[in-house]
Amino acid sequence: MTKKEQKIVRSKVAIERHYLPAEERIKNFEEVNLGYLELEEVIKECERCYQCFTKSDPQIKPPPCMKYCPTHCNSRDIIRNVLDGKIEEALKIIYKHYPFPRSVERVCPGYCQLHCTAGINGDPIQIPMIKRFLVDNYGPLEDYFKCNPDLDKKVAILGSGPLGLTVAFYLRKYGIKATIFEKHEIIGGMLTTEIPEFRLPKSVLNTEIENLKHCGIEIITNKSIDKDFGIDQIFELGFHIIVIGIGAQKAKSLKIPGKDPLIIMQALKFLRSHNLNENIPYLNNKKVVIIGGGSTATDAARVAKRLGADVSILYRREKEHMPAGKAEIQDTENEGINIEFLVNPKEFYCIDEESQGIVCQRVELGDKDVSGRPTPVPIEDIEIKVEADYIIEAIGQEIDLSGFDTHRFKTTKSNTFIVNEKFFTSVPKVLAGGDCVLGSKSVVDAVAHGKIIADQIYDFLQEKN
Numbered sequence: 001m002t003k004k005e006q007k008i009v010r011s012k013v014a015i016e017r018h019y020l021p022a023e024e025r026i027k028n029f030e031e032v033n034l035g036y037l038e039l040e041e042v043i044k045e046c047e048r049c050y051q052c053f054t055k056s057d058p059q060i061k062p063p064p065c066m067k068y069c070p071t072h073c074n075s076r077d078i079i080r081n082v083l084d085g086k087i088e089e090a091l092k093i094i095y096k097h098y099p100f101p102r103s104v105e106r107v108c109p110g111y112c113q114l115h116c117t118a119g120i121n122g123d124p125i126q127i128p129m130i131k132r133f134l135v136d137n138y139g140p141l142e143d144y145f146k147c148n149p150d151l152d153k154k155v156a157i158l159g160s161g162p163l164g165l166t167v168a169f170y171l172r173k174y175g176i177k178a179t180i181f182e183k184h185e186i187i188g189g190m191l192t193t194e195i196p197e198f199r200l201p202k203s204v205l206n207t208e209i210e211n212l213k214h215c216g217i218e219i220i221t222n223k224s225i226d227k228d229f230g231i232d233q234i235f236e237l238g239f240h241i242i243v244i245g246i247g248a249q250k251a252k253s254l255k256i257p258g259k260d261p262l263i264i265m266q267a268l269k270f271l272r273s274h275n276l277n278e279n280i281p282y283l284n285n286k287k288v289v290i291i292g293g294g295s296t297a298t299d300a301a302r303v304a305k306r307l308g309a310d311v312s313i314l315y316r317r318e319k320e321h322m323p324a325g326k327a328e329i330q331d332t333e334n335e336g337i338n339i340e341f342l343v344n345p346k347e348f349y350c351i352d353e354e355s356q357g358i359v360c361q362r363v364e365l366g367d368k369d370v371s372g373r374p375t376p377v378p379i380e381d382i383e384i385k386v387e388a389d390y391i392i393e394a395i396g397q398e399i400d401l402s403g404f405d406t407h408r409f410k411t412t413k414s415n416t417f418i419v420n421e422k423f424f425t426s427v428p429k430v431l432a433g434g435d436c437v438l439g440s441k442s443v444v445d446a447v448a449h450g451k452i453i454a455d456q457i458y459d460f461l462q463e464k465n
């Protein structure tokens with residue numbers, strides 16, 4: 001056999017994941033994307049991997065999946081281990097980077113997959129789905145719960161979202177006491193309160209949060225810096241370091257005329273009320289219009305659809321510019337939700353209960369703005385009237401700095417905390433990470449920050465001894 005004939009033939013098509021059919025899933029809140037169900041499917045998908053740069057040191061020349069993952073998880077080696085039958089080794093790599101990977105892999109934007117070599121000339125390797133199968137079926141490993149002996153150091157963490165939970169887990173591994181102070185009754189940040197059940201089942205998330213608690217993390221709920229204590233008082237309680245992980249939890253609102261008496265809701269509030277089963281609006285047969293193009297918009301639309309509404313989304317650019325993930329957009333459209341592109345909200349109108357809604361300006365795309373996306377430019381004289389019983393705004397989030405002294409904490413114009421390369425804020429011994437530093441971003445970015453912050457704290461406390 002010639003060398004050419006020996007060359008491995010890799011399928012360009014990914015092994016299909018399992019999905020609930022659209023017509024079935026809009027009737028309930030069950031998980032939609034079921035991923036891979038058999039190890040055989042996973043192995044076949046792994047066989048498509050090119051195993052990039054295996055001859056180089058990954059620290060010097062990492063494979064693209066590792067390079068572009070915010071946590072720098074070496075997915076190439078995870079795949080190699082699966083192919084070699086070493087599932088435990090694969091799991092070790094995953095848990096080195098993620099303390100709650102079952103949840104992360106279900107919602108991960110998959111930067112690894114977006115940069116996968118196989119994707120240049122075919123489907124990229126479905127890396128998050130491979131990792132998800134492994135952790136769902138074989139994780140966590142026994143030593144997940146093992147922590148180093150107590151170092152007699154205490155760290156306070158504000159916020160129990162992905163950032164706070166990750167910092168706390170890796171600090172416990174070092175033997176450092178971690179106490180999370182959470183503003184609300186509920187633990188988990190956006191994972192629990194906003195992301196819907198059909199993308200991240202609460203049973204999955206709650207099991208992982210319980211695992212974290214078994215590692216000795218202390219979580220005190222209903223405690224917040226804006227009402228219970230200030231930064232200095234936390235230090236007075238004996239904590240050596242404080243970490244801020246308060247997220248970007250304040251919804252932005254459209255600044256256009258004519259609000260009342262239309263029923264306008266914030267998507268965050270809508271999703272939260274649904275997730276926590278509190279004051280859910282009655283939407284059956286109502287016309288619901290969602291404004292925005294990110295995950296918050298698609299999630300709100302899909303929840304409203306499941307509550308029986310006739311839903312549409314208005315977005316001011318084109319599909320390829322929507323911040324929501326490709327798969328989420330596809331799932332949204334498959335569920336019968338219409339997305340109207342190139343429309344910019346201009347004013348709300350209300351003649352009476354039967355005739356109310358929003359007037360939008362038709363736009364075309366102009367030069368790129370600072371975000372690198374084209375600016376919507378109004379096309380004069382073309383307006384569109386969209387009728388609605390409810391309008392849900394999903395146009396972004398910002399950081400709520402209530403309770404923080406902004407003379408001491410340096411912040412950007414958009415209210416994010418400014419940190420140095422070691423994640424220290426301008427206030428000594430106070431670090432920050434996740435959405436409150438990046439602006440509204442992603443779970444895996446917050447997890448990546450959390451691990452680095454825990455490492456930085458360990459080094460800092462060691463140096464001080």
Ligand SMILES: Cc1cc2nc3c(=O)[nH]c(=O)nc-3n(C[C@H](O)[C@H](O)[C@H](O)COP(=O)(O)OP(=O)(O)OC[C@H]3O[C@@H](n4cnc5c(N)ncnc54)[C@H](O)[C@@H]3O)c2cc1C
Pocket residue numbers: 107108109158159160161162163164181182183184186187188189190191194195223224225226245246247248249268271295296297299403433434435436440441442443444446
């Ligand atoms: C609807 C929706 C869908 C999303 N979908 C995805 C997705 O599919 N994939 C993805 O990767 N990302 C997604 N995201 C983004 C992701 O959830 C966030 O990037 C991530 O949760 C940020 O983590 P964090 O810990 O920084 O902040 P958060 O998750 O916001 O957690 C912050 C925590 O701090 C608490 N807190 C706030 N203020 C205080 C205070 N003063 N004192 C004490 N505690 C406080 C809050 O109650 C909260 O529990 C989505 C976001 C939304 C809203």
